[in-house]
Amino acid sequence: MAIFTIILAVLTTAANALPGNSSYKDYVNLFLGTENGGNMFPGVSQPFSMVKLGPDVENGKTDAYSGYLPSGQVWGFSMMHESGTGGAPKYGVVSQMPVVGNLSNPLVDLGQNRSVNDTAAVGYYKSSLVSGVDVELAATDHAGFYQYSFPGNDSSSIVVDVSHVLPSFRGLGWGQGYAGGSLSISDNGSSYQGHGIYNNGWNYSPNWTIYFCGHFDQAPISTKTFTGNGSTLYRYDNSRSTNGTYRQGGVFHFEQERVTSRVGISSISAAQACSSLHDEMPVGTTVDHLVSQTQSRWDEQVFGRVTTTETNTTVLTQLYSYMYGMMLIPSNRTNENALWKSSEPHYDDIFTNWDLSRCSTALMQVLQPTAYEEQIRSLIDIWRHEGWLPDARSSDYTGRTQGGSNADNVLADAYVKGVRGGVDWTDGFAAMQTDAEVVPPNNFDPVANDSSTKEGRGALPDWKQYGYITPRFSRAVSRGVEYAVNDFSLYQVASGLDLASDASRYLNRSRNWRNHWNPAQKSFNSSGFLVPRYANSSFEYPYDPTQCDGCYWSDPYYEDTPWSYSFNAQHDIYRLISLSGGREAFIERLETFFTPGLYPGNAAYGSTLFNPGNEPAFNTPYLFNFVGRQDLSVKYSRHAALAFYNAGRGGIPGNSDAGAMQTWILWNMIGLYPMTGQTTFLIGSPWFKHLCISLGEGKSLTITSTGGNKDDAYFVQSLKVNGQSWGKAWVTWNDVFANGGTLDFVLGAEPVFWANGTLPPSPASGDTLTGYT
Template sequence: MNAILLVPLLVARCIAVSDYSQYVNVFTGTENGGNDFPGVARPFGMVKLGPDLLKTGADSYSGYLKDGNFSGFSMMHEQGTGGAPKYGTVSQLPLVGTISNPSSSITVGRARPDSGSLGYYNALTSDNVVVELAATSRAGMYQYTFPASSTINNVLIDVSHVLPSFRGQGLGQGYAGGDFNIMPDGHYEASGIYNNGWNRSPNWTIYSCGYFNATPSAAYAYSSAASSQKSKSASSKSSSVAIGGLYTFPGAVVSSRVGISWISKEKACQNVNSEIPSKTTFSSAVQNTKDAWNSQVLSKITTTATNTASLKLLYTSLYFMNLLPTNQTGENPGWKSSEPYYSDIFTLWDLFRCSTALLHVVQPVVYEEHIRSMIDIWRHDGYLPDARSSNYNGRTQGGSNADNVLADAYVKGVRGEINWDDGYAAMVKDAEVAPSNSNPDSMAPDSSTKEGRGALPDWLAHGFITPKFSRAASRAVEYAYNDFSLYQVANGLKKNDAATKYLNRSRNWRNHWNPELSSLGYKGFIVPRNLTSFIATDPLTDSGYWGDPYYEASSWDYSFGDLHDMATIVKRMGGKETFFKRLDTTFAVGGNPKKPNGVIFDSTNEPTFNVPYLYNYINRPDRSVFQSRGVAKSKYNTSPTGLPGNSDAGAMQTWLLWNMIGLYPVTGQTTFLIHSPWFASMAIDLGNGKNLKITSTGGDGNGDTNYYVQSLKVNGKNWTKCWLTWDDVFARGGTMEFVLGSEAKQWATGDLPPSPASEPGA
């Protein structure tokens, strides 16, 4: 009897352990500028279904705000971005009572804070309508429960709906027309034309197809042109004419299935009927999405840890890093191709340092497809994307950082179906041909921000960038890194002359190095310059934006940026001892008297991601552990304000995940810097039966104390280097066995991490 009863207990326990979705908090990082998307989506899905809140003066980048009024619940959003909103298209909004003017940009209040979990979203409007959401990759499901007292229950479909921008930067989205048609069986088909947004895209069209599970008492298409009211269809080629549909139902519970497509209305209908057939229950749609996340993403990293707060950080971070890019394979309106197609790259400037390297580890199939897609974009659009949404490249914030991503894949042996001759040709295009500036960016009109390297003319002519071009100093740091990426691929393809050329060009950051500029007693910084002299800046205050010499970080930060030439940087900063002190000053409380928090280090933007780990380049990984752990534990949590800055498509989350793992990737090289893992045991599924198992003894099992490495074995062998390579533990799998303790120990006595652009003796 007891043995028989034990079986269901064991089954229940296995189910509970395998449901990693229980640790995902979809509201983490939704406030305080994190801009995380809290709605429902599948991994890399086209549909990201969630609420759109309207509050004058507040941009809702992913649709969500903690306050404001609902303007709709729409199918398309980005994840964690700043700059300006994008999408917020294909919208429905439930309303109660008689609607006399459906085209009047109706909004409705929020009755209580929204709730939700992975795969499920719940909101209550001020009309006391419960809104529940579920999603598949290319379709979504709405379920509305109207108040029992209401007899006129409406669902408004607004084709003109977009996420607005109030920032006044010329990046607001536009609606350019569309059509809405109620078909004989009662389902609707629509299309909308939109433009602009953060990437400044021209007109693009999205198609939708929606079904309801109930028979309406009334349904009509509307237009703000009065003569078209209450017909079965409405269309407009004018941005001034809003169109859509209004369905009215007598019953209290109404569900709706909606598909989207970049190709056609017919394809949108195919998507919804194949992914959410008419008999699909709402609960099964939610469960199927949880299952997809558990099997495809969350189970890729497992641990024996039991600390709930850390498990929530781990799996919430894994969730948010796998929402973008969007897999649009088969949904490319631009060209026909047998290659995979990914869009919504937001942006490689944010992602190349940490995110793409982790995507390679936990999603190798998606990663290879993403690389192939970027090369195919070059084939048809002319340039690799640094950013892309609505099937259009833009905006490039610094260098052509797709070059870094391709180089990272190449040196780590990613081959598969990638055509590396084409990949290299695409990189050469970035390095040698400046993009045209046919549509100048009002925030940086000097050169194209659409793609490529806008400041390339100066880089080619002088080996540096003058203030003729905005972001000259930070672009120089990135162009040098990009050229090193060219060197890596050229060298691998045995293009020896090109390899020599690009290796030399990768050292041109040095032409921006002013050895006499001093700050807090430290000399030598990356500075803007003209043809004959350096231009003075203040490294404590010179961080800027699109029109400034440095973009979203200071000269203090960017001076650490070119990791391919770190031995030279250490030498130019005064050698190992001074470099150590300079890094410590970067993190010292009170180190920057010109900042409110008194700290130079800025955790809110990606150019500083590498800085806590640079102690490894002088064989002091203990200090890398101390500084990076301090950032991770103080700046990240699972609350709505739990990110230090914009998530930027999961960039912040991948930085945290690498901190938990105990490694830091050096993009464009096979190098990983070693610091210290959080957990006593972690296993990473590398695919094809390969695993990386990381264990530690002597720690507290949560990374809070006793985190200093005392010794390390890699694949069973004593390890004295503070770095390892892809081949050591990732290519075939491997083991890392840490012994941790409370006191810093000089365990790393081996060779320093590679600095391949530095001349011997640097």
């Protein structure tokens, strides 16, 4: 017994070790994903915090979705940003901008180039401007810290721009607007308070307000407020802006070479912003203290939950940088809900459940079970007060819905995996039923005016009448397959709540994706694809399965091709296999999907039909598990992971989409992949010799591998689950997560057909299709 205890202690110490004297922060690259379209926010943030303080950069042509661009002029450092989103920029509000000298006209363009590349670490950000000013940033949940170092040969000014917002150059009417506000300066000039009212952006939000409370720790020699027009600075698409280029703010003039500023924000009031500033960042706070505090919090709440014996710095950088990137948003706005009084948690900045429901929320439950339950409760509380579950949300306004009502999938995934706690599942199911039964009012979106893009299922009339969606509705096919998955989610929750009639109805509706299947449609030796269908039941439609025209809001397929969407009925895989011609035909179809050179339009990804930069293809590499070819799941998922992800600035293949890309690669590194709305996890191949995931409440999942490596010897030779030999290419939540567990892999360079046990479940396929044919 004593010997076992000693061995266990040694293994635990090894699992928690990092190379040398390094710490987690040494393996977080905040610029990972800031290029190659990743749109990541590299500024300072706590996990899920309201404040995300960083630079705003403009080059006159490219949208800076997170505020940051690698090149261009810095024109402010603002308190609120999104991370990894697409569509159009959001926020960039409550800004300061340093200027050398006594500024006479704050309405001119104050943008400056940087003299060297910005630097960043967990909790810290620095920009050096060509004017000689260094700007260092740190933050807490509701407050930001600015430290300015000015050149010593002149006085200096700091402009507080209440009207500052991130611009959009896309010409789609998604630019943000400033609708007015206020700024008042204290008698001694060191403090200021006020508010700004903003509108529009990607979700077309009406006016919303943020309050601020700022303090300079050095006394200015003069101050002034300003209002006016500054058309040079504001070159954004303001087609929905209330006041166009109206500008408002204040100028603070200093003689000191070092100036520090502390700013609190709130959605409730300036008084609450001041209270947060006092509590989180009192007088005497330093950058070093805040950075240390932030790093400790990330270590405790995030990084320390996953430990490994890995010593490869590139792999460690990927692991912890991806974990960091997936936990910047949503933003925890609990106690900052200006819309209604509630004792429930409140989260904002959901971008979007269309992206996150596929594999992100499943990993959020594993790594952040407390925050995850809060996020579920928040979704349901939004429904209680606004009538709909949000598919996306920012500035406390719901929108936009890209396809299905995919918050349904998020709730179902939580329910089947045992999330209870403070969740009212009676209300949860009622919220899901609103999506499934009530047609949302049309918001007449200019890019898709046929039905609501704000909430719910806009194409529900066709879905309920025909069992499919006709081309009179935009995104008809992608909505059709997503509505089917949404209805399966209702089936799962209804079954658990013993609502037999509801369960039967929604299970049957979940099979209606089949009504979009045209067996006569052919492409690359494969027959049968999901295609648009008219009200007269005909499939006549001029679509090549490799094409989706613009692949955007007004098209039948959204952000991916018919080839990709034809794999998306994840709850009904065995019916999909049967419709595809059986096991061998399905294997051929899947391998064709990953074959290089077939689709020149996808040159960035080897001209394959597979697009790793968009979420509809996330699950596709793992579908080989359903036809007894787990080795091919490993082959193609590992190729995607190694070819399209890395530890550099372009380290994710496209928009992060609020961490969706990060969670896909993290599941690949772990060696599992979740089937959303089910308890099933498909088995891949881990990257690590030893990885331990803390599951809370003293539970953990430990994953080991021997005999292989992540680069070229990654095929599973054998597997033990909780010490027992395992012959299935899948595990369940109860096997390894509910109470913890172990996965012990033996890996090698050549495929071995080890998974000869029961195939993964396909719940909607029926008793007659319990496996491939």
